[in-house]
Structure formats: C-alpha cells, structure tokens
Amino acid sequence: MSIPTTNVTLQRRQVVTKILAARKDELVVTGLGAPTWDVASVSEHQNNFYLWGGMGGAVSTGLGLALAQPERRVLVVTGDGEMLMGLGSLATVVVQKPKNFVVIVLDNERYGETGMQQTATAFGVELSLVARGVGFEIARTIWTENELSEATNEIFTARGPMFFDVKVQASDDPMVLPEKDGLTLKHRFQAQFLGQKKSLSEGKQ
Amino acid sequence: MVEGFSWSDEVFRVLREGEVKQVAYVPDAGHQKLIQLFIDKNDIKHVPLTSEQEGVALLGGAWLGGERGALLMQSSGVGNVINMLSVPYECRFPLLMIVTMRGEWAEFNPWQIPMGQAVETTLKAMGVIVLRAREERLIGETVHSASKLAFEGGRMVAVLISQRALGKKNWNK
Known part of the structure; x- marks a missing residue:
C-alpha cells in the first residue's frame, strides 16, 4: 500500500520506548489497536491496562482511574482514530x-x-x-525528537491534565499481543492496590 | 419536584452507604434532585459526561483503581452505551446504572418512544441484569438490591425507574 509521504519522522515504537523508559509507578491505559501492541512490545508491565475494545473509551477509563488514585500518575496511550471517537471525553476531563x-x-x-x-x-x-x-492548559502537537524530549519530561513532572498528539509515521510494525482476557488483565492490574485501605470495598466481593 | 423526603433522598443515602465514590451522569429531569444532592454535598466525585458511554468506561477505570461508582442517565442514553458495555462484560467490572425512563408511560413525545421501548431488550442482549422500579416507594430498595448485585455479585445491573413512578414531565416549570 502506498502511503503519501509527509514530513513525519517519528516512529511510534521509538516514541513509546522513549516515553516509557522514564516510567516508575505510573499507571498506563492503552487504547485498542496499535497503541496496545506498542506499549506491550516495549514496556510490558503489571501497571498496564490494555483495552482490546470499547473504542472511544480510553480517556474515560484513564480518567476514572486517575480520580480513584489521585496520588498516581495515569498515562493514556491511544491512537488518533480511538481519540476521535471519544472527543467529548476530553471536555469531561477538563471539568x-x-x-x-x-x-x-x-x-x-x-x-x-x-x-x-x-x-x-x-x-x-x-x-x-x-x-x-x-x-487543557498543556496541549501540543509533537513533530520532532526535540519536542518529544520536552514532552517526555513534562509527562512525568508537569501538572496535568495534559495532552500530546505525537505525529508518527504510518508504519506497519510487528503485532505484539499481550494478554487479552479482560478478567485476567483486571486482576493483574488491581493486585498492586491490595493492602490499600481503598481496596477494602473490593474485599467484600 | 417532589416535596420533602423523596426517592432521590433515599437513593442518595443508599449510594453513600454502598460506598459509591464516583457518580457520573448525563442529566435527566427525573434525576434532577439526586444530581443536585451530590453537587451540594460535594464529598463524592460527581462527573458530568458529554455522552453516557463515557460513564461506562469511567466507572471501569474507577473500579480498576479501587472505587465504586454509579451512572445516572435517561432511557435515551442506554442507546449510547451498548458497545461500551463490552468492556465491563469482558473484564467483569461491576456497573450500576440508574435509568429514568421515558417513552413508556403517558409519554407525549413520540421521539422518546423507540429507545424507551428498546431499553430492556438491548440491555439484556448485552448481559445486563435489569431491575424495574415501577412505584416510587420501591425505588430505594431496588437500587439497594442492584448495588449488591453489582458490587458484591460482580455484575452489570440497571435499575429502570418507571415514568409512572416519576410522574409526568412538567414543561411549565
């Protein structure tokens, strides 16, 4: 397939590698499709929650998590198609x-x-x-390596909410499929909160 | 608006006692008092949405982070959440939805009828347990039961509050 050439130089896997190399205890929610494969391929982690469906819901999922865990930084990594289906959720975040x-x-x-x-x-x-x-007070389109470096620093230190649209090449990367059973992904992710007072309500299950 | 103590006060109490920490909503006239109670008390996160489907995803994220939530909407909003219900279905996230009905009892707006009539069928097709509250006095205990089914039974549950229990919409207020 021929893709029109543009002045886009950043590669999605390299972008995700660069950003997540700096992660410590941040929580990551991925939007369905390539962002899930990207994050799984470069930073498989218990603190990742991979969406395989629910198109348009990545930002909202991350928002609910961020409100429930205000001391933890939440990164939503998604694609342009998924984001377009949930544009309204950006307004909900700002409220x-x-x-x-x-x-x-x-x-x-x-x-x-x-x-x-x-x-x-x-x-x-x-x-x-x-x-x-x-x-969003911080909201930028990222085209270059230097802009990405600056954004990466902000992602882990600046006051949110913030939004970065990173222009990446229309590449065809190897699919790296993480666990896809939702119940397993949920339990894996929630295990980190065991022992928190907040999770007592879960203990009643 | 119902004078004095109403189902809204009771549901407000039930949700608080049920340790709900996030209340998401797209407003409906039927939910007006309940929403206002959360806004006035302001000790539980209240999240106005642009579309009901955001609420399904939001409350999944809340549960991932250890918090219970409830989603308030009108029956027309049920049509907006159907695909997003795949997420709580697959992850077995509890989901408590409180739906005020239109298009099913003395409805004057024909445009409300198609979705109102399809609510129960479509929710059940997606695996949601549907409880109906047809009288005002039953709303509180129905929400209490739904809360148990959702959070302790680990299921998606919708309480449909009948238009009969809410009374006719007053367009002159």
Whole structure:
C-alpha cells in the first residue's frame, strides 16, 4: 500500500520506548489497536491496562482511574482514530481537572487495524487544538525528537491534565499481543492496590 | 419536584452507604434532585459526561483503581452505551446504572418512544441484569438490591425507574 509521504519522522515504537523508559509507578491505559501492541512490545508491565475494545473509551477509563488514585500518575496511550471517537471525553476531563492525568495520542492519521484508511487528522483536524479548545492548559502537537524530549519530561513532572498528539509515521510494525482476557488483565492490574485501605470495598466481593 | 423526603433522598443515602465514590451522569429531569444532592454535598466525585458511554468506561477505570461508582442517565442514553458495555462484560467490572425512563408511560413525545421501548431488550442482549422500579416507594430498595448485585455479585445491573413512578414531565416549570 502506498502511503503519501509527509514530513513525519517519528516512529511510534521509538516514541513509546522513549516515553516509557522514564516510567516508575505510573499507571498506563492503552487504547485498542496499535497503541496496545506498542506499549506491550516495549514496556510490558503489571501497571498496564490494555483495552482490546470499547473504542472511544480510553480517556474515560484513564480518567476514572486517575480520580480513584489521585496520588498516581495515569498515562493514556491511544491512537488518533480511538481519540476521535471519544472527543467529548476530553471536555469531561477538563471539568474534573485531574493533575495526575496525561493523554498521549500516537497519531499516524490512519485507522491502522482496518486497512490504513485516513482519519480526520489526515484532513487537517488537529487534536491538540481540540484539547486546547476544551481547556487543557498543556496541549501540543509533537513533530520532532526535540519536542518529544520536552514532552517526555513534562509527562512525568508537569501538572496535568495534559495532552500530546505525537505525529508518527504510518508504519506497519510487528503485532505484539499481550494478554487479552479482560478478567485476567483486571486482576493483574488491581493486585498492586491490595493492602490499600481503598481496596477494602473490593474485599467484600 | 417532589416535596420533602423523596426517592432521590433515599437513593442518595443508599449510594453513600454502598460506598459509591464516583457518580457520573448525563442529566435527566427525573434525576434532577439526586444530581443536585451530590453537587451540594460535594464529598463524592460527581462527573458530568458529554455522552453516557463515557460513564461506562469511567466507572471501569474507577473500579480498576479501587472505587465504586454509579451512572445516572435517561432511557435515551442506554442507546449510547451498548458497545461500551463490552468492556465491563469482558473484564467483569461491576456497573450500576440508574435509568429514568421515558417513552413508556403517558409519554407525549413520540421521539422518546423507540429507545424507551428498546431499553430492556438491548440491555439484556448485552448481559445486563435489569431491575424495574415501577412505584416510587420501591425505588430505594431496588437500587439497594442492584448495588449488591453489582458490587458484591460482580455484575452489570440497571435499575429502570418507571415514568409512572416519576410522574409526568412538567414543561411549565
């Protein structure tokens, strides 16, 4: 398939590798499709929660988690197609103003799992301006390695909520499939909170 | 608005006693007082949504982080959540939805009827347990039962509050 060449130079796996190399106890929620494979391939971790469905729900899932765990930083890593289906959720985030919340969109301007059809971002829709418009104080489109370095620093230190749309090449990377059983993923993720007072309500199950 | 103590006060108490920590909603006239109680008390996170499907995902994330939640919406909103229910279905996240019905009892707006009539069928098709509260006096205990089924039984549960229990919509207020 021929993809129109643009001035995009960043590679999605390298972007995710660079960002998550700095992770410590941050919680990561991935949007369905390539972002799930990307995160699984470079930073498989108990603190990852991989969505395999629920398109449009990655930001909302991360928001509920961020509100429940205000002392932990939550990173949502998703794609442009998934984000476009949940644009309204960005407005919902701003109402809550979670300072521990980061959205990272890996924007290849394509629906990668369904034949690389162009998304709205290929036609000039700029997600970071949407985020800015609904009230994210930090919201930028990332094109270069230097911009990515600056954003990576902010992702782990700045006050959220923040939004980064990272323009990446429309590459065809090897699929790296993590665990896909939702119940298993839930239990794996929740195990880290055992012993917290908050999880007592779960203990009643 | 119902004068004095109402089902809204009772549901407010039931949800608080059920340790609900996040209440997400798209407003409905039927939920007006309940939503206002959460806003006024302001000790439980209240999350206004742009679409009901956000609430399903939000409360999944809340549960991942150890918090219980409830989703308040009108029957028309049920149509907006169907695919997102795949997430709590697959992960067996508890989900408590409190739905005020339109399109099923003395409805004057024909546009409300298609979704109102389809609510129970579509929710059940997605594996949601449906409890109906047809009279005002039964709403509190129905929500209490649904809360147990959701959080202790680990299931998706919807309480459908009948239009009959809510009374006709007053367009002159």
